[in-house]
Amino acid sequence: MKTIVWFGFVLGALSAAGEVILRKPGQKATFKCSVDTYTLSLEWNRGNDLIIRVNGKTGFTVRDPKYKDNLKLRGTSLEISGVTEEDAGKFICTADGRRKENTLLVVSVSASPSSELQLGSEAMLQCQVKGLHPPNSPVQWKRPNGGPNSESQTVQLKSVAHSDEGNWQCTFSYEGGEYSESLEVKVQDPVPKTTAPSPSTSSKDASKPTCPNCFNPPPSTDVVLLGLSWWMWVAVGGGCLVVILLMVFVIVLCKRIKRRKRKFHHKRNGRQPLNPKTYCQCDRPAAAAKPQQGRRKEKPSALPLQPLLA
CATH class of the missing domain: 2.60.40.10 (Immunoglobulins)
Structure with a gap:
C-alpha cells in the first residue's frame, strides 16, 4: 500500500514539475497542460499573473489584456507564435485542480x-x-x-x-x-590584396606593341566631346538647322493660307455697293416759284380815274 502511495506521489510531483523548453527569439513555443480535456475550469498563469481563465461549464473566458496577442489557447495548450526575450519564465497550467509547470528559456547565440x-x-x-x-x-x-x-x-x-x-x-x-x-x-582565408600598376609601368607597357608583325594605326587626333567626333556634331547641327528652317517655312505658309481664306470669305459675304437710283420724270408744268421770303408785297398801283360822262 505504501508503494502505491509513493508511486502516486512521484507521478504527481513529476506532472507538477513540468518541462523546460529552449527557444530562440522569433521561434514558436507550445506549453502543454497536464490534461487534454477539462470539465470545471482551465487556467494559465505566468508566475503569479493570470493569462487566461476558462469556465468549463459556461465557456466564459477571462483574459488579461496586458499580454500580447501572440499568446493563444489551443485546446488546453498555450502557444506563443513569436518568442521574445521578455517571454522567458514559468508558465503554469491548472486544469480541474491539476497543476503543471512549463519553463521557457530564451537562448541567443551570436558572433560579431x-x-x-x-x-x-x-x-x-x-x-x-x-x-x-x-x-x-x-x-x-x-x-x-x-x-x-x-x-x-x-x-x-x-x-x-x-x-x-x-x-x-x-x-x-x-x-x-x-x-x-x-x-x-x-x-x-583572407582575400589577397591586388596592387594597382604604377603609371610609369603602364605607360611603358602601352607603348610596346603587342603584336610586332601587326600594323598598329596611329592614335586618332579627332576631338571627341561627349563620345562624338567633331564631324558628327557638325552633322547634328546642320540637321537641326534644316529642321528649324522647315518649321519656319511651314508656319509662314500656314499663315498666308489663312490670310487668303479670310479675304475670300470677306469678299464673298460682304455687301455689294448700291447703284444710284433713277427716278421717272413726268411732263407737267413746273410749279410756280415761291415768293421770296423776307420781302414785302407791293400794293398794286391805283388805276387812273376816268372822267364821268355827262
Missing part, C-alpha cells in the same frame, strides 16, 4: 562581426540565456574540439585560427538539467 570570420581577424562570441533562476547562473562556452573555453557568456578571439572553425556549444544548467545551444563558426 558575423559567423563567417577571416583568418587572423578579431571576433567575439556571445551567449545570453533569459529565464534562468537565479539569473546569474553560470554559462560556459565549449570549443569545437569539446574543450571548455571559459565560464563566461562572452568569448573574445584575438586572432581567429583554423582551429576555431566548427560548432561552438553554449552550455548551462537549470534545476539539475544540462542544456546547450550551438553556433557554427566558419573561418575563411
Whole structure:
C-alpha cells in the first residue's frame, strides 16, 4: 500500500514539475497542460499573473489584456507564435485542480562581426540565456574540439585560427538539467590584396606593341566631346538647322493660307455697293416759284380815274 502511495506521489510531483523548453527569439513555443480535456475550469498563469481563465461549464473566458496577442489557447495548450526575450519564465497550467509547470528559456547565440570570420581577424562570441533562476547562473562556452573555453557568456578571439572553425556549444544548467545551444563558426582565408600598376609601368607597357608583325594605326587626333567626333556634331547641327528652317517655312505658309481664306470669305459675304437710283420724270408744268421770303408785297398801283360822262 505504501508503494502505491509513493508511486502516486512521484507521478504527481513529476506532472507538477513540468518541462523546460529552449527557444530562440522569433521561434514558436507550445506549453502543454497536464490534461487534454477539462470539465470545471482551465487556467494559465505566468508566475503569479493570470493569462487566461476558462469556465468549463459556461465557456466564459477571462483574459488579461496586458499580454500580447501572440499568446493563444489551443485546446488546453498555450502557444506563443513569436518568442521574445521578455517571454522567458514559468508558465503554469491548472486544469480541474491539476497543476503543471512549463519553463521557457530564451537562448541567443551570436558572433560579431558575423559567423563567417577571416583568418587572423578579431571576433567575439556571445551567449545570453533569459529565464534562468537565479539569473546569474553560470554559462560556459565549449570549443569545437569539446574543450571548455571559459565560464563566461562572452568569448573574445584575438586572432581567429583554423582551429576555431566548427560548432561552438553554449552550455548551462537549470534545476539539475544540462542544456546547450550551438553556433557554427566558419573561418575563411583572407582575400589577397591586388596592387594597382604604377603609371610609369603602364605607360611603358602601352607603348610596346603587342603584336610586332601587326600594323598598329596611329592614335586618332579627332576631338571627341561627349563620345562624338567633331564631324558628327557638325552633322547634328546642320540637321537641326534644316529642321528649324522647315518649321519656319511651314508656319509662314500656314499663315498666308489663312490670310487668303479670310479675304475670300470677306469678299464673298460682304455687301455689294448700291447703284444710284433713277427716278421717272413726268411732263407737267413746273410749279410756280415761291415768293421770296423776307420781302414785302407791293400794293398794286391805283388805276387812273376816268372822267364821268355827262
